Amino acid sequence: MAVRETKKEKISILLEDLASLESYARDLFGFFPNPVLLVSSSGIILEANPAFEKITGHKTEEIVGRPIEDFFEKEKMATLVEKSLSKGHIGGEEINLFDKNKNALPVSVSTMLRKNESGEVVGFFLGLFDLTNSKKAEENLRNAQAALTNILEDAEEARARAEEEKNKTRAIILNFTDGILVFNEKNRLALINPSAERLLNIKAKNIMNGSISELNNFSGLEPLTKALGTKFEEIFRKEISIKNDLILELSTVPVMVNKDKRLGTLVILHDVSRDKIIERMKSEFVSLAAHQLRTPLSAIKWTMKMLMEGDLGPISKEQREFIEKTYHSNERMIGLINDLLDLTRIEEGRYLYKPALSNFELMVEYVVNSYKEEAAKKKIKLEFKKTEGKLPSVRLDAEKIKLAIQNLIDNAVKYTPSGGLVTISLNYDKDKVELSVQDNGVGIPEDQQKRVFSKFFRGANVMRLDTEGSGLGLFITKNIIEAHGGKIWFESAKDRGSTFHFTLPVKTEFESFLKEF
């Protein structure tokens, strides 16, 4: 009795253990959050856990008993099954699982064989890991990576372009023959190019980032620092002398961003030493030439004049005739030489001698008055029409502008017959002043009008009247006006007269300098 009862007890304990173990296994299988299948060696699903049901949306009845390939990419799964059976296990193979709605879900598959006591394969466990989220994350990461790469490429391209621009600008500044200095917004030296170093005889490293007062300590720079001042007022083509033989034209340009923010100041040094020497040589030549050419002519002029006025004794009528002709011939020669000398002096237009703010109206009036006598002699009416209001001051070279005005009035009087009318009028607006000289004389034929301002031009119709003119007057006048930044033009009709106009700018040259630059 005791033995049988013990055996019974043992069996019941074993059965309990078994049941408990089975329950444990079943609980585990049911709990496991990853989909797990038990598959027979012939590929039929024997069991599926709730996680598998959840992921596929199928119920156990729809899963168990079906071939495993029904739920996966068929061929791929067949390969995996084969692999599992031959290797004993596989791990982390990617494959698509199809759910109830035929959606493909990327999963990672692992398998493990089950053998019985005899070692026969009775099937295998198949576990899945849902890769959907990680796949999505992967794709997002790839997209972000691509976007970032694009941004980096764009940035790199932009940077390369900016670098190229910067290098280009740098190259221009470095190679510029004029000296360039750039002061930053704190008025400290930010850049100096080799030409400036050479002109000022200074090394960049010694003065970089220096202020104006620090620059003053270097010998020879005082003229520059003095001209620049402390506030960098705008300077336009101011001549400064650095050494005895080095003359520079200094200009400053404020570097603005958006009109109100000042980034700094650009200082430009233009070497005019050689130009000045040439200018001086030319001036000396003209002076000498003037003197040499005029001396014999003035002697002839005065002698003839005194003869005609009886200062050298009485002369016969016949003698007077010839003397007068000689006198006039000589006068013509004097005029020609005057023109040639003027031409030499003003062809180099840049160097207007002492341009200064002037009262243009007064100047015109002065010249008009000087022609009153000649006009009266020819019985021509000379009219001067002033403007209402005050003419703005104009920056001009007085001697040359007077010459220009003289030339126009001279022509008008010369080419208008007796009884005619010459009207000089002034006009202005905020940008310019305008002078007009109108006559009702012989005019300029249309086919000749194009050449009016060219050197040595004389209208065919006037050459018959008066052979005295040199043909240089209007050419010189045009040069003078254009050297001042003005314009000259005319209207004319044959036998009806001409009106010549010229303008002179009122605005500062600085703006036009900027335009050029």
Next chain:
Amino acid sequence: MTKILLIEDEEIMIGLLQKKLSQEGYEVWVARDGMEGLKTMREIGPDLILLDIVMPKMGGLELMEEMAKDQTLKKIPVVIISNSGQPVELDKAKELGAKDWLIKTEFSPQEVVEKIKKQIA
């Protein structure tokens, strides 16, 4: 009689001006360069000087610089008679005290007389 010192190197001009000016009743003295002019003006004390610019040994502008240093000499009125007429020169002459100037090819002897009369009655 009013004394005029003519400082000029061109013979024809000298001849013409001497004739004209003496006809007008002036006493004409002549120097042919700046140095001679300086010497003569110290000796005779002219009432007016007609001065050429371009001359050998010492030119007109240099002479005026010398005159400016002398208290007596710088009071003598000077009329420049020249043939170069560069603005630079004329400005310099004005600076140094010249009362008037003319370019010989633009004026006649009679006009020179008129300019003289403007300076000394």
